[in-house]
Structures are given as structure tokens and as C-alpha cells.
Amino acid sequence: MSFTKKIVEVRITLTSGTFSGSANTKIIRGLPVKVEISNPGFPAMSSATISISGINQDDLEALTFLAFRPLTYAQGNILSVYGGDEETGLSLAFMGNIVTSVPNYNAAPNVTLEIEAMAGYYAKLLAVPPYTFKGSIPVASVLQDICEQAGLVFVNEGETKSILNPYLKGSPLQKIITLANSYNLNIALTGETVTLKSSQGNNRVxxxxxxxxxxxxxxxxxxxxxxxxxxxxxxxxxxxxxxxxxxxxxxxxxxxxxxxNHSLGAHMDxxxxxxxxxxxxxxxx
Missing domain, CATH: 2.40.240 (Ribosomal Protein L25; Chain P)
Structure with missing residues (x-):
């Protein structure tokens, strides 16, 4: 293993509202942190659990989001985890919507903030009208429209397939899953980005x-x-x-x-x- 000083940085971004100081992003770095990231592959969604120690009381108050109002909190709060070291710098390890973020006082005075996040969580919850189109339409155009409804970024890596008379119901995520299953599409959901991969050729790493x-x-x-x-x-x-x-x-x-699955930690034994x-x-x- 390379013996460099490891860095884990957690960023929480509000799409509406601000933290104290009028900033919409809270950057947490230099504190004891442990991150578990699971990516089982589409149509399942990647998820992360984060445990952070040493956060002050005011920040614990601001960073506490509860699960009993999921649509409200998932819409406004994006969690990003970056990992790396002092030599190579940081790269994005995970991005998703916050499901819960609550303090754990059971080991006080060593209070931890426990966060659960999931990619595409807001797109899974959002109630939208059915999608319908009469005639032939590129599947990439359908996905573009669905992603815009949920605030997701859409990337087409060269798929040219068209579909006929699509009718899709459910949340944006359910529509995407239905499309993938019905038309044998190769789709990846990474953070807030939906990627449609070409069915022709193979450029896998x-x-x-x-x-x-x-x-x-x-x-x-x-x-x-x-x-x-x-x-x-x-x-x-x-x-x-x-x-x-x-x-x-x-x-x-x-x-x-x-x-x-990624297991990352910093500033801890x-x-x-x-x-x-x-x-x-x-x-x-």
C-alpha cells in the first residue's frame, strides 16, 4: 500500500437555502471520517454511509436532516465525497441525495454525525405525470426529457436506437428503469448523471x-x-x-x-x- 497522507473531504450542497455565513456548501475536511460506498450497478442505486467526528454543535444543528420528510430534504441536499492524498489530489468518490443526517450522542463527548445518502434518491421519490409520445422517437431524447424532470444530467455516449409510441409511468427513476428493461439499454447512474452507453462496440476500461x-x-x-x-x-x-x-x-x-464497494477513512487509527x-x-x- 502507498504510504501517503490520505484525505477524505465531504461536501454538502443546498440547492435552496444556505448555511451560516450565507454559503450554500459546507466543506468538512481534516476531521476523523469513515465512509462506506456501495455500487451494486444499475438498476440498483449506489449508496454511502458516512461517520464524522469532531463537528461543533452549531454545525451539527445545521447538518441534521431527518428521514420523515424525505422529499423535502432529498430535493435540496447533495452530498459529495472526495478521496485522495497530498500527492495525487482529490477525485470524486460518491455523489447522491441525503437520506438521513443525524448526530449520535451515545459515545459523548465523542459525538459523530451519521449520514446516509443515495444516488438518484430524489428521482426515485418525485411524483411526475406519465411520459407519452406518439410515433418514433430517439431513446436518448426520451431519457433527456425524463432527466430534466428530476434535475439529473444526461449523457449519451453514442446510442442511436429509436423507440415507438413510448408510454412510461412512475417516478423519473422508475421510467428510466422501465426504458432500460424494455429496450435492452445499457444505462449507468453515477451520482446525479445518467449515462446511456452505446450498444455498438465495446470501449470498456x-x-x-x-x-x-x-x-x-x-x-x-x-x-x-x-x-x-x-x-x-x-x-x-x-x-x-x-x-x-x-x-x-x-x-x-x-x-x-x-x-x-469502497471503504475510506482519514484522521483515525x-x-x-x-x-x-x-x-x-x-x-x-
């Missing part, structure tokens, strides 16, 4: 994992394929490939990522800094 590139221990086999633990890998995504090089029989080869990947054979087992 390949990351080599071995003892020299940061792999920790040895791969394990699962019911779906393989599990590999590595030093934190911010650039891998569900759907990308990993090329495993290991002494474990049958583990060496090309695998397709089906889920990713035994702070985690690793990524766990589950993958299967590209063509299935």
Missing part, C-alpha cells in the same frame, strides 16, 4: 490487478464469479473489466465488474483505504 498494482491478498470465488480486494481504485466502474493476475487457480483472466470488487466472466458463468 480494463484495469490490471496483481500484487504489484495494489491487489490485497488473494482473490476469492463467489457464487457469481470472483471477489478481489485492492487499494482504493477510484477509476473503476460497474461494467468495466479487470484483468486479474494471481497464483490462485482459475482466478487469472479477464472479468467483468458487477459490483464495487487503522483508517480503511481499499476497494472490493465482485466480477464474473464477460460472457457469464
Amino acid at each position: 480494463v484495469t490490471v490487478l496483481n500484487s504489484n498494482s495494489g491487489m490485497i491478498g488473494y482473490p476469492d470465488f463467489t457464487a457469481n464469479g470472483i471477489r478481489v480486494k485492492s487499494e482504493y481504485l477510484p477509476t473503476v466502474n460497474v461494467g468495466d473489466f479487470i484483468k486479474v493476475e494471481s497464483a490462485v487457480p482459475k482466478a487469472t483472466g479477464l472479468w467483468s465488474i458487477i459490483s464495487i 487503522d483508517a480503511p483505504w481499499f476497494t472490493t470488487i465482485e466480477a464474473n466472466y464477460p460472457g457469464g458463468l
